[in-house]
Amino acid sequence: MTDLGVAVAERRAQARKLLGRRQRTVATAPRLTEVLRGTLLERYVRCGKAGCHCQEGLGHGPILYLSVTLGVGRSQQITIAPEDQTMARRLVHNYKRIWEILEEVSTINRELLQRRLLPRAEAETASHARPRQRRRRPRRTPDP
Numbered sequence: 208m209t210d211l212g213v214a215v216a217e218r219r220a221q222a223r224k225l226l227g228r229r230q231r232t233v234a235t236a237p238r239l240t241e242v243l244r245g246t247l248l249e250r251y252v253r254c255g256k257a258g259c260h261c262q263e264g265l266g267h268g269p270i271l272y273l274s275v276t277l278g279v280g281r282s283q284q285i286t287i288a289p290e291d292q293t294m295a296r297r298l299v300h301n302y303k304r305i306w307e308i309l310e311e312v313s314t315i316n317r318e319l320l321q322r323r324l325l326p327r328a329e330a331e332t333a334s335h336a337r338p339r340q341r342r343r344r345p346r347r348t349p350d351p
């Protein structure tokens with residue numbers, strides 16, 4: 208193979224490697240419907256009832272809260288029912304994971320762009336894209 212041929216083959220291999228990594232990264236992404244922004248906090252509370260055991264020790268709990276910032280100086284806290292805790296933890300984790308994945312994919316795309324390996328045709332990037340319908344050529348009928 209010529210030097211040029213080797214260089215082209217190497218570039219193709221690099222591109223394939225990066226595109227493969229990008230595809231594998233995206234494949235691990237949680238569903239976009241299963242996300243929740245916020246921080247989970249556990250707290251113990253004292254109910255204030257006379258003679259309640261919570262007056263000693265940690266208090267009632269742990270009670271799980273979701274704390275979410277809604278703007279400058281604005282935040283909301285929601286108490287999470289015990290039966291929703293597993294799902295809430297999962298959604299909060301997914302939210303962070305999706306940001307990590309976006310960052311990873313963006314880094315790969317930056318590398319592809321910098322090395323001028325970024326695929327330009329949509330077909331190369333969207334493997335799950337709808338296959339193009341083949342157009343059938345109308346059959347010519349012989350003139351009468």
Ligand SMILES: [Zn+2]
Binds near residue numbers: 253256260261262
């Ligand atoms: Zn109590």
